[in-house]
Amino acid sequence: MKKILASLLLGATLFSSPLAAQDGPLRIEITEGVIEPLPFAVPGFVPESPAAASQAEQLTRVIAADLTGTGLFREITADAHIGQITDFSAPIQYADWKAINAQALITGSVGVSGNRVTVRFRVWDVFSGAELGSGLQFVGSTDGWRRMAHKVADQVYSRITGEGGYFDSRVVFVSETGPKDDRRKRLAIMDYDGANVQYLTDSSSIVLAPRFSPRGDKVLYTSYESGFPHIHVLDVGNVQQRVLEQSEGTMSFAPRFAPDGQTVVYSLEQGGNTDLYTLDLASGNRTRLTNAPSIETAPSYSPDGAQIVFESDRSGNQQLYVMPARGGEARRISFGQGRYGTPVWSPRGDMIAFTKQNNGRFHIGVMRVDGSEERLLTASFLDEGPTWAPNGRVLMFARETQGAAGRSSLYSVDISGRNLRPVRTPDGGSDPSWSPLQQ
Amino acid sequence: MQTGTKISGIAHLGLIAIAIFGGAFRSEPLPFEVREVSVISSEEYAALSNPSRPPEIAEQPTAPSEPEPAEPVAETPTPVARPERDPVPPEPEPVPEPDAPEPALPPEDAATPDVDRVAPEPVPTPPQDARPDVVEQTEVAPEEGADIPQEAQQATAPEQATDRIVTEAVETAPIRSPRPPRTRPTAPTPTPVAQAEPTSEPEPEPAPDRSTAVDAALAEALAGPAAEPDAPVGPPLSAGEKEALRVAVSQCWNVDVGGRSSQVVVTVGMSLDQSGKVVGNSVRLIDSQGGNDQSVQTAYQAARRAILRCQKDGYDLPAEKYAQWRDIEMTFNPERMRIK
Known part of the structure; x- marks a missing residue:
């Protein structure tokens, strides 16, 4: 039955195709486009009272900076605007914005009442003459106005x-001061754009590799407080910290939370051999995941918690491996030249970011979780320790310059390899870890 | 006498002497190749050069020779002589049928057997068991217990042949177009079949479904395009005109190569007015491949922006072909731009 129908249909198609080519709508296929930032206009948000004027102006600037910082948007500055937005509720004169080729328009208003600030905004698709999504309002404290600006920008970006x-996310990192041979390190936390830096530890002991918990309320890190590296956990809210893993005669490092936030995977060095373990935070039970004479470290969970990617030198040099989260047979995924380390699974689940060292240069790269489609995004004297933005679109990492006066600082790059830009921090920075989007 | 005249005289005399007595000094004759040549009659030559000519055309038809004895004969007759030009392979002698009257030309509309071989006389299809041969002979099987032993003999028969070469023009030129009429074929009326008493066996798939599906597919394919009332008329757009439209839209299609929308292919439909401008709200998503709802929506919006933004005062399209570009379906395929 199916064969008869298929052959009849094939015959009918062959017979009718010369006719069909001339009938119906004109068909065009577009396969080449342009890659350029999308031009947008964000006229100053309308202050609902004179007291809100300065806040309105600051909010608008942060929104514009967030969007342009992605490399995907280009702001058409106010001096080029033809139209003015003086009333948030007034209809949009699209022709004014089409004339300056603004493809997106963001309008908003800001009201301040006591220490409460209210932000309302709308996003417009200028050439379609329609609103993108619907209007939204955020209410918060005046102190948190930056977060509100980030939330507006997140909405615009998403739409x-x-x-x-x-944009409404934070980064914990190691703040570094002093020369290379006498570097002082302490944990710091900041907004994703480098604003609002706060220090979580003092610089009395060396701290390394801070990692956010899935909810962003805790930070795991490695401290040399006892003279040997051991894992600590720190509560971001009250800056209380405690030692998590300090067995006698061992060293523990490279911790990372599982997506459930209840388990920690880390490396434990015992008798000269380093293997991966998990620690259940509730029970304190420790489980061994690998048992090899080689060094296994830098574990990172897949977003579904089912697998772990880690680095190991079991093949002779440092390569990336994936294994089930409960341990078991590991599958090598990196096969290129050079050494691979510090793998991090993307929040989207589709990629793994890593540091690669080859021919005396360091790279930040990404590959599919099966190791295919490896792409190197950066190259420098020393790039290392990538961390994913909550949307899996951007990577932040540390770049160190050459020489005795070399300084480590933070950079971000889009996974397309475009838009490499420094993240401004008061001092040097390394080991960034990006938080999830704040609630 | 002058010296020159003497020399000339002597030389001439010498030459004459060689001419007369030269034969005495000739060496052995050079060897030469001898070929035997058979002489054939003009009739034989004519028969060779035009073997397929029907015998009745000849003024003096040659008397049919006696049938050869029923002995195995050579598969191919030896040619009598090899003519200088590339010879036409000699046909075997016509099958002798002494009693048969001269083949009359078949009537114009006579059905011609569909056979490959052309012979002076048409030969019917041989029996299936017969081995092809120029001479027909019956099968002889050794009879058990016979007094006289008989030699086994396989049945042979002449190959099937026709006396005319039917050209393609004569044979296949259709009188009417083979294309079926552009009308919806009437569904065959299902003949009521006398059903046996219902049994416990599962019923077969109902036949009407099949015919309906086939009919619908056929009818759509055959009658569909012709039945479409809004089919554009006039000449189609040239490749250059299409390319210009493609380039115009491409310039405004901004692809976010790192985004998930770059995994999506969308097809967007639109209608244009006569000035080449997009009719308000006519842009619509027709089809998409890949991605989730969100990324499809994003890809569609990017495509819509491209179409609307680059139209400016209307796409530059030939006004006389408006019917051809009034409705457009544009597919935006970012595959070549995608980062690998």
Whole structure:
């Protein structure tokens, strides 16, 4: 039956195709486009009272900076605007914005009442003459106005790109001061854009590799407080910290939370051999995942918690491996030249970011979780320790310059390899870890 | 006498002497190749050069020779002589049928057997068991217990042949177009079949479903395009005109190569007015491949922006072909731009 129908249909198609080519609508296929930032206009948000004027102006600037910082948007500055937005509720004169080729328009208003600030905004698709999504309002404290600006920008970003935002997020990192031979390190936390830096530890002991918990309320890190590296956990809210793993005669490092936030995977060095273990935070039970004479370290969970990617030198040099989260047979995924380390699974689940060292240069790269489609995004004297933005679209990492006066600082790069830009921090920075989007 | 005249005289005399007596000094004759040549009659030559000519055309038809004895004969007759030009392979002698009247030309509309071989006389299809041969003979099987032993003999028969070469023009030129009429074929009326008493066996798939599906597919394919009332008329757009439209839209299609929308192919439909401008709200998503709802929506919005932004005062399209570009379906395929 199916064969008869298929052959009849094939015959009918062959017979009718010359006719069909001339009938129906004109068909065109577009395969080449342009890659350029999308021009947008964000006229100053309308202050609902004179007291809100300065806040309105600051909010608008942060929103514009968030969007342009992605490399996907280009702001058309106010001096080029033809139209003015003086009333948030007034209809949009699209022709004014089409004339300056603004493809997206963001309008908003800011009201301040006591220490409460209210932000309302709308996003417009200028050439379609329609609103993108619907109007939204955020209410918060005046102190948190930056977060409100980030939330507005996240909404705009999400409505235009179709992806989750990442502006309302924080980064914990190691702040570094002093020369290379006498570097002082302490944990610091900041907004994703480098604002609002706060220090979580003092610089009395060396701290390394801080990692956010899935909810962003805790930070795991490695401290040399006892003279040997051991894992600590720190509560971000009250800056209380405690030692998590300090067995006698061992060293523990490279911790990372599982997506459930209840388990920690880390490396434990015992008798000269380093293997991967998990620690259940509730029970304190420790489980061994690997048992090899080689060094296994830098574990990172897949977003579904089912697998772990880690680095190991079991093949002779440092390569990346994936194994089930409960341990078991590991599958090598990196096969290129050079050494691979510090793998991090993307929050989207589709990629793994890593540090690669080859021919005396360091790279930040990404590959599919099966090791295919490896792409190197950066190259420098020393790039290392990538961390994913909450939307899996951007990577932040540390770059150190050459020489005795070399300084480590933070950079971000889009996974397309475009838009490499420094993240401004008061001092040097290394080992960044990006938080999830704040609630 | 002058010296020159003497020399000339002597030389001439010498030459004459060689001419007369030269034969005495000739060496052995050079060897030469001898070929035997058979002489054939003009009739034989004519028969060779035009073997397929029907015998009745000849003024003096040659008397049919006696049938050869029923002995195994050579598969191919030896040619009598090899003519200088590339010879036409000699046909075997016509099968002698002494009693048969001269083949009359078949009537114009006579059905011609569909056979490959052309012979002076048409030969019917041989029996299946018969081995092809120029001479027909019956099968002889050794009879058990016979007094006189008989030699086994396989049945042979002449190959099937026709006396005319039917050209393609004569044979296949259709009188009417083979294309079926552009009308919806009437569904065959299902003949009521006398059903046996219902049994416990599972019923077969109902036949009407099949015919309906086939009919619908056929009818759509055959009658569909012709039945479409809004089919554009006039000449189609040239490749250059299409390319210009493609380039115009491409310039405004901004692809977010790192985004998930770059995994999506969307097809967007639109209608244009006569000035080449997009009719308000006519842009619509027709089809998409890949990605989730969110990324499809993003890809569609990017495509819509490209179409609307680059139209400016209307796409530059030939006004006289408006019917051809009034409705457009544009597919935006970012595959070549995607980062690998």
